[in-house]
Amino acid sequence: MTALLECRALTKIYGVVIGVNDLTLTLEPGVHGVLGPNGAGKSTLIKLLMGQLLPTEGEVRVLGETPWNNPKLAGRIGYCPEHDAFWKFLTGQQFVETLAKLSGMNGREAREAAAAALDRVGASDYQHRPISTYSKGMRQRTKLAQALVHNPDLLVLDEPLSGTDPVGRHELMDLIQELGTEGKSVLVSSHVMHEVQAMTRRFLLIYGGRVLAAGDVQEIRRLLYEIPHRIRILCDRPRELAPHLAGRPAVDGVQTDDDRGELWVTTREPRELFAALPELSSTTGIAIREMGSEDESLDAVFEYLVGEGI
Numbered sequence: 001m002t003a004l005l006e007c008r009a010l011t012k013i014y015g016v017v018i019g020v021n022d023l024t025l026t027l028e029p030g031v032h033g034v035l036g037p038n039g040a041g042k043s044t045l046i047k048l049l050m051g052q053l054l055p056t057e058g059e060v061r062v063l064g065e066t067p068w069n070n071p072k073l074a075g076r077i078g079y080c081p082e083h084d085a086f087w088k089f090l091t092g093q094q095f096v097e098t099l100a101k102l103s104g105m106n107g108r109e110a111r112e113a114a115a116a117a118l119d120r121v122g123a124s125d126y127q128h129r130p131i132s133t134y135s136k137g138m139r140q141r142t143k144l145a146q147a148l149v150h151n152p153d154l155l156v157l158d159e160p161l162s163g164t165d166p167v168g169r170h171e172l173m174d175l176i177q178e179l180g181t182e183g184k185s186v187l188v189s190s191h192v193m194h195e196v197q198a199m200t201r202r203f204l205l206i207y208g209g210r211v212l213a214a215g216d217v218q219e220i221r222r223l224l225y226e227i228p229h230r231i232r233i234l235c236d237r238p239r240e241l242a243p244h245l246a247g248r249p250a251v252d253g254v255q256t257d258d259d260r261g262e263l264w265v266t267t268r269e270p271r272e273l274f275a276a277l278p279e280l281s282s283t284t285g286i287a288i289r290e291m292g293s294e295d296e297s298l299d300a301v302f303e304y305l306v307g308e309g310i
Helices: 044-047 092-102 107-120 136-150 166-181 195-196 217-226 240-246 268-282 298-306
Strands: 004-013 016-028 031-035 057-062 076-082 154-158 183-192 200-206 210-216 229-235 251-257 262-267 287-295
Touching: 004 044, 004 251, 016 044, 016 057, 016 200, 016 210, 016 240, 031 044, 031 166, 031 195, 044 057, 044 154, 044 183, 076 136, 092 107, 092 136, 107 136, 136 154, 166 183, 210 217, 229 240, 229 268, 240 251, 240 262, 240 268, 262 268, 268 287
Parallel strands: 031 183, 031 200, 076 154, 154 183
Antiparallel strands: 004 016, 004 057, 200 210, 229 262, 229 287, 251 262
16 A cells, blocks of 8 residues: 655754754555644645655655655645645636636636536635635635545645634545545644544644654553542542552652642552552552543643643
8 A cells, every 4th residue: 555645754944943844654555643732843844745845864655755846746635734825716616617727627627627626615605705805714614625526536734624613624524534534635734732642543743843643542542651640539538548649659749638638649550559559548548439531632742751831
């Protein structure tokens, strides 16, 4: 199977700024989230794989081909940019139809494909209005329609949910999931983790132009077992339970809050601690009502790996 994206020692430098730094990775076809804070290098990576930038060093291949100066490959990719780039005097229908013609369709094909794409993204009700009258959410849907109109093999979506209302976000997230089940490959770039987690289970985490982690969400979450975990335990007598936990080899620290009946345990072996707690509750006679980790999220991976949340 041809890889969706291959990067080998990929580097892009703007003057004294490094946009992408010695990046090496392989992504298989499917839906992938490209996640990282603003300035992490997501947009630079997208421009490199779209053929809009030439690497300073290294190599990038998309669907098995080099994207730079490759019109044939460009025709297989649909791109929804973060920033607007419209001819605002056109209607949504005219805009998407024009881009369909630029992809090689004749007049009738372009007209029908534009109508179908606008309908799929939920933009039919206002497709004949000038884009200059659109809200941010309407413009986002129209941008997504032009990315879909030529039935590409790969969709590259840069912050596609930006500016949409809650209903619009839900509908667009459902659409991206549907495209994945239909066999489309999608790269969704975002700095909002919980939104992308609703669309796919495969992620590429970027920070400072480097890849921190890549793979299925479960593979990435395993990183959490190599770094300190904070476990929250609700029990009847947290101060009495604390010494029993503090002496265990896997426990790095214990804090109690008697007023709330909480006990916080820092450990590098959360699985071992979870396995031991039922027996410990039985032998001490201290009822444990609830236990769980605050760190079971991709946000926590970033927080631990880079020292800050996003």
